[in-house]
Amino acid sequence: MPSLSALSSLLLRSPLLWGAGLAFFFFSLIHSDVITDENVVRYLAGHWVEYFEVGFFCIGLSSLAMKTVDLLMQRRALGTPLVGPAPAGGQHPSEAVTLQRQVVDEAGEEPTAYLPRRLREALDLVARTGTADELEDHLKYLADLDAARAHASYGLVRFVVWAIPIMGFLGTVIGITVAIANLSPTQLENISGVVAGLGTAFDTTATALALSMLLMFLQFMIERGEQSLLDRVDQQAWETLAGRFQTDGISDGSALAMARLGDAVGRSSAQLIEAQTHSWKELEQTAAASLERIFAGLGDRLRETLAASLDETLATWRESLVDAHRQLAAERDDRWERATAALGEAVNTLEQHQDKVVGQTATLEKVVGMLDEIAALEQSLENNLAAVTASGRFEEAVISLSAATQLLAARTRDVAGPQRELAVDASVGKVA
Numbered sequence: 001m002p003s004l005s006a007l008s009s010l011l012l013r014s015p016l017l018w019g020a021g022l023a024f025f026f027f028s029l030i031h032s033d034v035i036t037d038e039n040v041v042r043y044l045a046g047h048w049v050e051y052f053e054v055g056f057f058c059i060g061l062s063s064l065a066m067k068t069v070d071l072l073m074q075r076r077a078l079g080t081p082l083v084g085p086a087p088a089g090g091q092h093p094s095e096a097v098t099l100q101r102q103v104v105d106e107a108g109e110e111p112t113a114y115l116p117r118r119l120r121e122a123l124d125l126v127a128r129t130g131t132a133d134e135l136e137d138h139l140k141y142l143a144d145l146d147a148a149r150a151h152a153s154y155g156l157v158r159f160v161v162w163a164i165p166i167m168g169f170l171g172t173v174i175g176i177t178v179a180i181a182n183l184s185p186t187q188l189e190n191i192s193g194v195v196a197g198l199g200t201a202f203d204t205t206a207t208a209l210a211l212s213m214l215l216m217f218l219q220f221m222i223e224r225g226e227q228s229l230l231d232r233v234d235q236q237a238w239e240t241l242a243g244r245f246q247t248d249g250i251s252d253g254s255a256l257a258m259a260r261l262g263d264a265v266g267r268s269s270a271q272l273i274e275a276q277t278h279s280w281k282e283l284e285q286t287a288a289a290s291l292e293r294i295f296a297g298l299g300d301r302l303r304e305t306l307a308a309s310l311d312e313t314l315a316t317w318r319e320s321l322v323d324a325h326r327q328l329a330a331e332r333d334d335r336w337e338r339a340t341a342a343l344g345e346a347v348n349t350l351e352q353h354q355d356k357v358v359g360q361t362a363t364l365e366k367v368v369g370m371l372d373e374i375a376a377l378e379q380s381l382e383n384n385l386a387a388v389t390a391s392g393r394f395e396e397a398v399i400s401l402s403a404a405t406q407l408l409a410a411r412t413r414d415v416a417g418p419q420r421e422l423a424v425d426a427s428v429g430k431v432a
Contacts, residue, residue: 019059049171060160132245168208175201
């Protein structure tokens with residue numbers, strides 16, 4: 001998969017692929033009558049040599065276009081600082097490795113750009129030698145190396161610029177050859193074949209010269225832009241790294257040896273720590289897997305034990321609840337029976353009390369009626385006493401009253417009792 005990804009990336013960044021596609025698109029427009037201009041068809045698609053010339057031109061144009069896009073992206077990324085400012089007093093050369101990692105992290109998707117690569121290679125020198133005494137000279141060497149790389153990156157364009165006139169000259173030779181082949185002493189009047197051959201010769205040469213001049217002009221403009229970019233890269237790399245690291249100026253090699261020894265010790269320590277960390281991670285993974293298996297087994301056994309205990313407990317509780325329900329039902333039935341019997345007795349007692357109350361009510365009604373009669377008799381007696389007193393026949397009235405009183409007492413003995421007799425005597429005493 002990584003090799004396939006690298007191959008696809010290489011094909012997508014290949015000027016040959018993009019140039020061939022561009023040429024195919026252009027000629028398809030001509031053959032589908034989208035482009036019908038007579039001069040365009042004559043000078044760009046009139047002969048098979050012109051097809052090759054246009055194809056080479058598209059390849060060179062694609063290479064320059066990709067170069068332009070790359071330069072624009074690098075120019076836009078120049079304003080982003082890849083490392084922080086140098087601290088007061090400078091940094092120790094041993095910190096170059098940390099700065100290298102910082103450059104790689106900050107570069108992101110453009111690790112091969114001029115500035116990140118320049119800083120990374122310069123810091124690599126400091127990290128390997130353990131000193132920054134030769135950093136300025138190495139920066140100049142890297143600047144010259146980038147200039148050489150930039151010049152070499154136009155190799156395909158220079159080949160295309162060289163190949164297009166060669167193809168034009170080839171077309172010229174082919175056209176002159178055709179013209180000479182069509183020229184015969186017996187057919188001097190018919191010179192159309194000679195003219196066609198010479199037209200092919202001159203057309204292919206004119207097309208080749210025009211396309212090559214256009215490519216050379218574009219190459220010149222893009223090279224000027226790349227040179228300006230390299231100047232800015234040189235300046236920024238110099239401002240970033242020149243004077244950044246501490247130097248001791250000792251030329252006997254002891255400082256270099258100590259720096260290398262310290263670097264070796266540091267790397268060995270880092271490797272040891274990394275190996276120990278790896279071992280701890282493996283041990284941690286193994287312990288985690290073992291604990292996971294143990295806890296999984298314990299969980300299963302605990303689940304089974306809890307399930308069995310819960311089943312037994314629930315069965316016991318179910319039996320206890322059934323017994324308690326039965327006892328409560330029996331007690332409830334017994335209580336209902338006792339309550340029903342007590343209610344029956346209460347109803348009977350209530351009926352008896354009601355009968356007694358009815359009898360007492362009738363007796364009270366009789367007593368009330370007799371009291372009304374007594375009151376009427378007393379009123380009548382008072383009226384009679386008043387009449388007797390007024391008539392002067394008081395003794396006869398007393399005798400009659402005594403007789404009436406005795407009669408009344410006889411009638412009310414069962415009702416009024418002794419208290420009524422006392423009331424009658426008291427009334428008699430008052431009358432006397």
